[in-house]
Amino acid sequence: MLNTNEIRKDFPILSREVNGKKLIYLDNAATSQKPIQVIDAISDYYKRYNANVHRGIHTLSEEATTAYEETRELITDFIKADDSKEIIFTANATAAINLVAFSWGKANIKKGDEIVLSPMEHHSNLVPWQMLAKETGAKLLFLELTEDGQIDMESAKEWIGPHTKLVAITQMSNVFGTINPIAEIAKLAHARGALLLVDGAQGVPHIPTSVHELQCDFLAFSMHKMLGPTGVGVLWAKREILEAMPPFMGGGDMISSVKLTSFTANELPWKFEAGTPNIADVIASGAAITYLNKIGMQAVREHEIELSKYALSLFAETSKNGMGDDLVLYGPLDASKRGGVFSFNLGDIHPHDIGQILSDQGVAIRAGHHCCQPLMNELGVPGTARASFYIYNTKEEVDMLFTALKEAKKVLGHVSIR
Amino acid sequence: MLNTNEIRKDFPILSREVNGKKLIYLDNAATSQKPIQVIDAISDYYKRYNANVHRGIHTLSEEATTAYEETRELITDFIKADDSKEIIFTANATAAINLVAFSWGKANIKKGDEIVLSPMEHHSNLVPWQMLAKETGAKLLFLELTEDGQIDMESAKEWIGPHTKLVAITQMSNVFGTINPIAEIAKLAHARGALLLVDGAQGVPHIPTSVHELQCDFLAFSMHKMLGPTGVGVLWAKREILEAMPPFMGGGDMISSVKLTSFTANELPWKFEAGTPNIADVIASGAAITYLNKIGMQAVREHEIELSKYALSLFAETSKNGMGDDLVLYGPLDASKRGGVFSFNLGDIHPHDIGQILSDQGVAIRAGHHCCQPLMNELGVPGTARASFYIYNTKEEVDMLFTALKEAKKVLGHVSIR
Amino acid sequence: MSLSDELYRETILDHYHHPRNRGVIEKPSTLVEGVNPLCGDELTLYLQVEDSKIKDIKLTAKGCSINTASGSMMTDAVLGQSIAEAQKIIDSFKHMMLESREKDVSLPENMEELEALQGVKKYPVRIKCAILPWNTLTQAIKNVSANNSEKSTKVEMS
Amino acid sequence: MSLSDELYRETILDHYHHPRNRGVIEKPSTLVEGVNPLCGDELTLYLQVEDSKIKDIKLTAKGCSINTASGSMMTDAVLGQSIAEAQKIIDSFKHMMLESREKDVSLPENMEELEALQGVKKYPVRIKCAILPWNTLTQAIKNVSANNSEKSTKVEMS
Numbered sequence A, B: 001m002l003n004t005n006e007i008r009k010d011f012p013i014l015s016r017e018v019n020g021k022k023l024i025y026l027d028n029a030a031t032s033q034k035p036i037q038v039i040d041a042i043s044d045y046y047k048r049y050n051a052n053v054h055r056g057i058h059t060l061s062e063e064a065t066t067a068y069e070e071t072r073e074l075i076t077d078f079i080k081a082d083d084s085k086e087i088i089f090t091a092n093a094t095a096a097i098n099l100v101a102f103s104w105g106k107a108n109i110k111k112g113d114e115i116v117l118s119p120m121e122h123h124s125n126l127v128p129w130q131m132l133a134k135e136t137g138a139k140l141l142f143l144e145l146t147e148d149g150q151i152d153m154e155s156a157k158e159w160i161g162p163h164t165k166l167v168a169i170t171q172m173s174n175v176f177g178t179i180n181p182i183a184e185i186a187k188l189a190h191a192r193g194a195l196l197l198v199d200g201a202q203g204v205p206h207i208p209t210s211v212h213e214l215q216c217d218f219l220a221f222s223m224h225k226m227l228g229p230t231g232v233g234v235l236w237a238k239r240e241i242l243e244a245m246p247p248f249m250g251g252g253d254m255i256s257s258v259k260l261t262s263f264t265a266n267e268l269p270w271k272f273e274a275g276t277p278n279i280a281d282v283i284a285s286g287a288a289i290t291y292l293n294k295i296g297m298q299a300v301r302e303h304e305i306e307l308s309k310y311a312l313s314l315f316a317e318t319s320k321n322g323m324g325d326d327l328v329l330y331g332p333l334d335a336s337k338r339g340g341v342f343s344f345n346l347g348d349i350h351p352h353d354i355g356q357i358l359s360d361q362g363v364a365i366r367a368g369h370h371c372c373q374p375l376m377n378e379l380g381v382p383g384t385a386r387a388s389f390y391i392y393n394t395k396e397e398v399d400m401l402f403t404a405l406k407e408a409k410k411v412l413g414h415v416s417i418r
Numbered sequence C, D: 001m002s003l004s005d006e007l008y009r010e011t012i013l014d015h016y017h018h019p020r021n022r023g024v025i026e027k028p029s030t031l032v033e034g035v036n037p038l039c040g041d042e043l044t045l046y047l048q049v050e051d052s053k054i055k056d057i058k059l060t061a062k063g064c065s066i067n068t069a070s071g072s073m074m075t076d077a078v079l080g081q082s083i084a085e086a087q088k089i090i091d092s093f094k095h096m097m098l099e100s101r102e103k104d105v106s107l108p109e110n111m112e113e114l115e116a117l118q119g120v121k122k123y124p125v126r127i128k129c130a131i132l133p134w135n136t137l138t139q140a141i142k143n144v145s146a147n148n149s150e151k152s153t154k155v156e157m158s
């Protein structure tokens, strides 16, 4: 396990109290907390060398540009990409996926083409394709899921077919925690001449990730879920694909030359970065990557497997915990097949009530549809409660989660049948 | 004049040295510096209540949501809008303009329609319309400019015609400093049934702004140019226009309900905010607005008029400054018609060389085309040097600018005729 | 436990555990469905009006404690009241939940129980849970007043 | 002044103020334009090659000091050299500017003057200004080698 004692010291928020109780932050799938190194990188930028980047001649601008581009290099290495020109900064993972839908999508998707998704996709990897399908007349197909929330690979073999132009799948489900067999799906897609987009919003922060091993063509993720600040998303794509894509948004920085009625796009990666970028937060994202590198992504993954095993054992012993059969856990039961994201329901109690009562005890979890309404429909529930872990979480905190759940059951349980 | 002594204490970067000299920051049109109140708002957020917003039940999420939405209220008041539902947060001003082009533009602009612009538009208020025109078959028309860089209103009366669907004009030029007669242009546009988009990236930070007085339909600006952090743009538009616009990007937060193959958009303003927003920076933008409110925008404007008058007087006395006729200033000479942005050239010396030599003396200005290549073509220069002021700048700093220019002339002047 | 006191008061928990006026009316004057897609709250409201009086009101619902308790209290509050009186109660309640910042708002007499729901105001995301039954009732009253025979009006919160 | 020492060395200023080999060749073996739209640098390079030797080279240019000085030094460096030798000089120069991190790189003999341009490396945005003439020369040599009679090849930096 990681040395969580040491790690926790770097996260100022973890010593905060909530409602008179120690904060137990288990909402990491929504956004992670930030180490002081990242927070300081932002202040340091604004206190010492804040300036607009690119083409600035003065010293501050040189310094800001260098630091901004350095993060691009760090991210290139972090996901084992070949070339920093393949790294595009966006506002969040959602914007990265939309960039692909608007630019690559409109240029390449035609009526009758098929886009293959899974029913566990986050709205951000679903709605953009619905919009594209509506505009182009393409069709959306959905893979099937197994009982325990994994992709049924038989359905993948069936649905990924000659008309498939794109497969868009999450690396890790933000509801089930399922880690999907991306490389296998990539082979099926490529065999049909289709491209594969991976939504790495949950995967990249928690699993050692190599775009070569994933064999994907696009990878999108958000820095705020991996110790970085809000406001920075990343799109990686193969260079030749990016080169062939038309620009998305127009404006400053994304051009090479402009006349009154026409323009020439800039070279990669700036072609896709219109306007003043989120300079401070991109620089601080570099500090987040450095922090994760120091710990090592393999160690991060092992820590989460440990915590997951422990949580799974507690879920399995629900009767001991006084929850009877009321506690229903979704997703795979094998810690090697999943990340530290646990969605569950407690009898008839609405997830919002669970969330509220846990919050009153200092335990921050998420409750609701987790931007996966179609999946909730499939599960036949209005939503779930969801606890999710990261590098600073401990077994004691997992214990506290279950103690708090008992309390919720005590307050709200035994609802008369309605 | 503002009490710059007091104000400067709030800006840590201003006590920095550059190349052994005191920093004189005159690149405010590119991005402004940030007061400690804004920097601290970011740290405070990450140290105390960082969480994803909207629908979160736990305490941190409630706190973050409240603070995030509070900035929306502050901005509503700042630009005298009626309703906070009309305020959309984007990544920057460029993204705000692109939002209008992609959503309103594609729904409303048809072949043969005309979009009227000015030749002083920033690439961010030009390239999106070039892209839209190319896709729809609409035509771009350009108003004419007077010798001193103002819009020729006669040409406006001529060019804004029965086919005009949109007029898109900058509130203040980032090259000339010209403040454009927006309300007059609005009347011409509305008389033709066209809408008016105002690029407020330079205007809103420097001039008291009311969307009612401007009589515009869209207003776009960037917080990083007005004491706020990088990564936050604002789009304001009239509610009924926003209601009728289709969503732009798809994803989390912008939906009300989602099925596998269709979705219903959320209500305003979230309909246009897809994915996790830039929470920390939006909150810190609130601190920036509060700071400006404390000073008062009228006082900000008066301070800049003072500095501008002083700078204009020094430009006028070029001979005294040893620059002969070499120093060419662009834009209006009347401080009441312009903001504190001064573009100039010094004989044959390339603006990059001016910028570099000034930087070596601690004076940060911008040199180049300022994202206005068509305007540079019109002026017949590869670029200009540009000094731009804000609330913390002083007359002494304007003096230093001219001292540094003399030095540049000494080092690089007297180029043999080529 | 020291917590949730505000939100999960006795009164609310009592209505949550034992919701009043649960069920259906076979031939109601009107029937309205209310949904909040964001959190999945769903309810069906049956209203029986005679001589401009609420003769009977029934709810079936699937929602959170706040939603359930609010609906239950609402049925208690308006049953037997005139349409006009019911509308007044709705207005006061929504005012209390959405507008007023002070603690003490003037609810109609004998409606003090509803004050228990004020605790919800500390939790902005959940105000909609409390409001949904009331918006549904507003629609039902509109249907009746307009002599609207349509039996499946729908109210959607967003 | 204490500053700009690195960038605006004597050598560079000398070439900037008195650029060598300025002008045109009436009937060149090839003529290439080079532009950098981002900063507006523009130049036209005239190359006269005989027996695989650079017999004459001339430049007209409108650009910044770095661009002007770099072009001027370049003409000095390659005039009279064989095509092969010139290409070697180009390669070493570009290596010095773009790749090598150390101060001391091995430029061909008698080319030490070019080292003055190393100061530019501290200013990443301006490296392209120094490189443009050299890319233009590369294209000119390509034209000549391919017996390309086209007289208006264009090189664009971005």
Ligand SMILES: Cc1ncc(COP(=O)(O)O)c(C=O)c1O
Residues within 6 Å of the ligand: A252, A274, A275, A276, A277, B029, B030, B092, B093, B094, B095, B122, B124, B125, B170, B172, B173, B174, B199, B201, B202, B222, B233, B371
């Ligand atoms: C007039 C004008 N419009 C638009 C912009 C674009 O702003 P941003 O880069 O923040 O998107 C700028 C600033 O660069 C500007 O000066």
Ligand SMILES: Cc1ncc(COP(=O)(O)O)c(C=O)c1O
Residues within 6 Å of the ligand: A029, A030, A092, A093, A094, A095, A122, A124, A125, A170, A172, A173, A174, A199, A201, A202, A222, A233, A371, B252, B274, B275, B276, B277
């Ligand atoms: C699987 C998945 N995809 C996409 C997203 C969207 O990320 P963001 O909101 O940062 O754009 C999220 C996070 O909310 C997610 O969990």
